Amino acid sequence: MADGLSVGKLQAALASATNEVTVAAANINFDFALVKCEAPRECQPLGDAMTQYRKAEAEGGSQHVTAxxxxxxxxxxxxxxxKPLSVFGTRAFEISSKAEAEIKTKTNTNWIFSGYTGFDSTSLWAAVTSSKAALPVYLLACMLARAWSDSDATSLWVEIV
Known part of the structure; x- marks a missing residue:
């Protein structure tokens, strides 16, 4: 009888230990989407030109997670x-710096919403700082959005994914 109780206690202890390991493993929840990568050299000026709010959103917000x-x-x-991605980064900075120069002449930098004004390159910076594959996917999304209507482009994305 004592051996039966010992085996039962041993089984209960093993089951309890297994459950504790399972619960501990479930609590380890690493969200890889929050990892930030270094932007390519060609795109660095684009990040430097962004407002702090938009840069923070691009590097840790919902757009970064999606990218x-x-x-x-x-x-x-x-x-x-x-090569095309390098040229794209350089050209994006040229366009943003021209737009930023025009906006700065028209708005007051001490304005309460000045952190939200300017050239919005949040989604581009999110793709650049996400992974090497995120930038080509971003460019594909831009091409789909340009070529088709909103609903058609969204349907195409659903099919692609």
Whole structure:
């Protein structure tokens, strides 16, 4: 009888330990979407030109999470195209600096909403700081949005994903 109780206690202890390990493993919840990557050299000036609010949103907000997840989804599928991406980063900065110069002449920098004004490159910076695959996916999204209506482009994204 004592051996039966010992085996029962041992089984109960093992079951309890297994449950504790399972609960502990469930509590380890690493969200890879919050990882920030270093932006390519060509895109650094674009980040420097952004307002602090928009840069923080791009590096840790919902746009960053979306870009990171899409980048992870398409990792290894997107072709390696360093030259076009480099040119794109340089050109994006040229466009943003022209727009920023025009906006600064028209708005007061001490205005309460001045942190929200200016060229909005939040989604681009989110893609650049998310992963290597996020920027080509961002460019694909831009092309789809440009070529089709909102509903058609959204439907295409659903099909692609």
């Amino acid at each position: 990171r997840r899409l980048g992870a989804l398409f990792e290894g599928i997107c072709p390696n195209t360093p």
